[in-house]
Amino acid sequence: MLVADRLHKVVGDGALAVTAVDEVSLQVERGELIAIVGPSGSGKSTLLAMLGALSTPTDGTVRIDGVDLSDLDERGRSELRSRRLGFVLQRPALVPFLTVSENVVLAGQIAGRPKSMASERADQLLTALGLEDRSGHRPAALSGGELQRVALARALLNDPVIVLADEPTANLDAQQGRAVVALLAEHTRGQGRAGVLVTHDESVAAVADRTLRLIDGRLADS
Ligand SMILES: Nc1ncnc2c1ncn2[C@@H]1O[C@H](COP(=O)(O)OP(=O)(O)O)[C@@H](O)[C@H]1O
Ligand SMILES: [Mg+2]
Numbered sequence: 001m002l003v004a005d006r007l008h009k010v011v012g013d014g015a016l017a018v019t020a021v022d023e024v025s026l027q028v029e030r031g032e033l034i035a036i037v038g039p040s041g042s043g044k045s046t047l048l049a050m051l052g053a054l055s056t057p058t059d060g061t062v063r064i065d066g067v068d069l070s071d072l073d074e075r076g077r078s079e080l081r082s083r084r085l086g087f088v089l090q091r092p093a094l095v096p097f098l099t100v101s102e103n104v105v106l107a108g109q110i111a112g113r114p115k116s117m118a119s120e121r122a123d124q125l126l127t128a129l130g131l132e133d134r135s136g137h138r139p140a141a142l143s144g145g146e147l148q149r150v151a152l153a154r155a156l157l158n159d160p161v162i163v164l165a166d167e168p169t170a171n172l173d174a175q176q177g178r179a180v181v182a183l184l185a186e187h188t189r190g191q192g193r194a195g196v197l198v199t200h201d202e203s204v205a206a207v208a209d210r211t212l213r214l215i216d217g218r219l220a221d222s
Contacts, residue, residue: 001194002028002051002162007060009046009217020046022217023060028162033188033195035205038214044198045090045166047214051196052085052164053077064162082111086160088168092151094139100150101126101135107157118157125153128183130176144171152180156187163188163195169204181207 009021021043028034038044049055051062053069062069064084069077081087094103101122108118126135129149139147148171155163165184169177181197181204188195197208205211213220 003063010058028194035208035211042214043217086155086163088155088165090166104154107154166198
């Protein structure tokens with residue numbers, strides 16, 4: 001359902017330009033959760049951003065359910081992102097003046113969902129992530145690990161068909177990390193969904209159906 005063909009990304013300008021992602025091809029099937037592991041600077045975040053239509057490849061294509069992302073205009077890409085994709089970014093950006101619960105519900109409102117439905121789902125997700133007693137707080141009152149779990153709840157709110165998570169367990173202790181990965185795995189193995197999980201942690205990657213290794217922007221044979 002997600003197919004990347006010879007994705008290439010050059011970042012920076014002129015003499016400072018570097019190839020961050022070098023001819024990466026991959027496929028994620030329905031019901032599959034794949035892990036991408038690799039050292040810091042190997043291009044994981046850059047690759048994930050292209051898979052999720054957050055950035056445009058220098059070369060190569062991404063297709064989601066057969067649709068080439070480069071055939072969509074900015075509006076089409078943004079609709080795709082808000083309705084069908086769920087992102088957990090490395091630095092979760094929450095709205096500071098909204099509560100945790102309002103931040104999660106907001107994702108539903110942006111996608112045009114009725115607020116009552118979004119609220120109910122937000123409560124479920126926050127409870128599954130052990131955050132029920134944090135839902136009325138503002139983001140500034142939360143720890144890094146709690147914020148990361150809020151970001152996951154927000155990403156799953158609209159039941160996205162593809163979840164893209166960039167080091168979602170980085171600030172979590174082992175037990176919290178397992179809860180996050182379990183929720184991700186449960187979601188992506190549901191009907192017709194898929195997920196891509198970027199991680200440093202081999203024990204997190206072990207939960208995925210397959211692991212791809214990135215080194216200097218290239219996929220290692222495995
Ligand atoms: N906007 C940018 N400008 C310049 N260099 C960048 C930019 N984004 C990423 N890079 C470089 O591209 C490489 C891959 O970065 P990144 O995808 O963030 O790696 P990872 O997520 O695996 O740590 C690194 O060398 C990084 O410094
Ligand atoms: Mg990264």
